[in-house]
Amino acid sequence: SQKIEQNSEALNIQEGKTATLTCNYTNYSPAYLQWYRQDPGRGPVFLLLIRENEKEKRKERLKVTFDTTLKQSLFHITASQPADSATYLCALEWSGGYNKLIFGAGTRLAVHP
Amino acid sequence: DADVTQTPRNRITKTGKRIMLECSQTKGHDRMYWYRQDPGLGLRLIYYSFDVKDINKGEISDGYSVSRQAQAKFSLSLESAIPNQTALYFCATGTSGSFADTQYFGPGTRLTVL
Numbered sequence: 304s305q306k307i308e309q310n311s312e313a314l315n316i317q318e319g320k321t322a323t324l325t326c327n328y329t330n331y332s333p334a335y336l337q338w339y340r341q342d343p344g345r346g347p348v349f350l351l352l353i354r355e356n357e358k359e360k361r362k363e364r365l366k367v368t369f370d371t372t373l374k375q376s377l378f379h380i381t382a383s384q385p386a387d388s389a390t391y392l393c394a395l396e397w398s399g400g401y402n403k404l405i406f407g408a409g410t411r412l413a414v415h416p
Numbered sequence: 417d418a419d420v421t422q423t424p425r426n427r428i429t430k431t432g433k434r435i436m437l438e439c440s441q442t443k444g445h446d447r448m449y450w451y452r453q454d455p456g457l458g459l460r461l462i463y464y465s466f467d468v469k470d471i472n473k474g475e476i477s478d479g480y481s482v483s484r485q486a487q488a489k490f491s492l493s494l495e496s497a498i499p500n501q502t503a504l505y506f507c508a509t510g511t512s513g514s515f516a517d518t519q520y521f522g523p524g525t526r527l528t529v530l
Binding site for chain 1: 420451456457458459460461464474506508518519520521522523524
């Protein structure tokens, strides 16, 4: 069955450091991978999308990589700030499943001053 | 005003009761989705609709039904609520097309079934 794995343990880092979150998947031929941010009590908010033929995508302090051989995406936040503290979800859309996403459970990030 | 709204935001009900959760959007999107979120399990798709006349079951549709009253409105019903339907429910919208697009989520409804 299709499965997405994100580290269930919270990631704690110091302000100014780079946070790196991992998303691993199995049994997919994903066409696209998306990252969302979710704050407590709120709905997820889209951050970045990367296509299967792209290795890397950047947006301001955010960077996403996509390795279809390793079946893994890495999500980086550089120069992290306490305001970056949230849960980050990855979501895959598989070929033929247009606009239907499979979400990971998310990893909570805590950035300490 | 929020682009995707959900009502109610919180609801406590008893086993066996019928419950309706409502979602409205002002984004003009064709596609609408209902998800539930449980701790440690992530978001799971219940139902989705690609237009007013198109309704599809998602991963976990048993015990749920939906109605797409208009392009802007998509309701989720629990015909006879049971305790394991206690969860956070999200409505989302997305644009049409044959390529990936982002989804826009509402603020969620926290449902507790006693």
